[in-house]
């Protein structure tokens with residue numbers, strides 16, 4: 169890692185509490201902006217290794233010692249955050265005027281109330297990106313948005329910190345944080361499951377006589393299709409839908425369900441049916457699909473239910 173840039177006038181002493189995938193990376197980003205990282209609290213050997221890699225000259229400190237900094241970056245798991253803040257408040261560690269920042273998506277600033285009660289200035293900065301916990305994340309910050317939640321008077325400070333990390337701030341109201349986070353999880357996390365299921369179903373279809381196919385071939389078939397679907401959906405929303413549901417091709421939908429039940433892998437037919445129902449509802453509601461065509465697809469999906477197909481995630485491949 170390169171020598172840290174000299175701290176510039178007006179810059180902050182920063183301490184990081186929690187050295188998982190996010191903490192050391194954001195510490196390094198803030199240091200890159202000229203702030204001085206004065207300590208990191210890392211509990212495990214793996215956490216200490218991440219600090220050594222990203223912030224090699226920065227000392228490991230106790231949780232309480234982090235609160236001596238001008239800016240305390242709390243990067244602990246969502247479920248640990250409230251307890252960490254409360255424990256430090258009980259120890260009388262928070263100080264008036266210091267910035268307390270957390271990186272959880274679900275929580276706004278109310279989780280920092282015990283620190284704010286001592287006069288600390290609460291900010292919630294959630295990077296809408298996936299971290300590896302390595303220096304690879306640093307350039308990726310440039311294309312990331314951070315959800316920023318803060319008392320109005322502190323919003324400019326929160327936005328400036330995000331800009332300093334090289335990212336783009338997007339303001340999210342305190343009461344909208346749960347919806348914001350659920351939306352991201354639904355899109356990003358469930359996309360992973362959809363892609364994994366598609367790849368799993370595709371594998372036997374592409375396998376040669378020896379029953380083998382390499383992952384690269386599966387990815388090469390899927391990538392252009394999935395990337396175009398993602399780009400089109402982000403650009404045009406529901407209008408980007410193609411395929412048998414969009415065409416009202418009920419026979420194909422019924423055929424897909426039958427083969428996925430037999431050979432699609434764990435839970436794939438159930439997820440296909442649910443996603444097809446959602447796509448059908450949205451296409452019919454927007455008037456894109458004629459009522460007769462929508463009814464035919466609905467009947468194909470309904471027939472599957474009447475046949476007693478499992479609706480949970482417990483389906484297994486028999487192929």
Ligand SMILES: NC(=O)c1ccc[n+]([C@@H]2O[C@H](COP(=O)([O-])OP(=O)(O)OC[C@H]3O[C@@H](n4cnc5c(N)ncnc54)[C@H](OP(=O)(O)O)[C@@H]3O)[C@@H](O)[C@H]2O)c1
Pocket residue numbers: 185186187188189190191210211212214215231243244245246248252271272273294295296297298299300
């Ligand atoms: N990972 C992402 O891609 C991502 C993206 C955006 C936002 N976030 C958010 O950023 C926060 C941190 O996520 P992460 O991925 O960095 O988590 P992580 O990789 O699980 O790391 C969390 C770190 O916090 C430490 N920790 C846990 N409980 C603690 C406690 N009570 N006191 C002190 N340290 C404690 C853990 O210590 P040990 O090393 O001992 O386990 C670990 O080093 C979360 O709110 C997460 O939702 C994550």
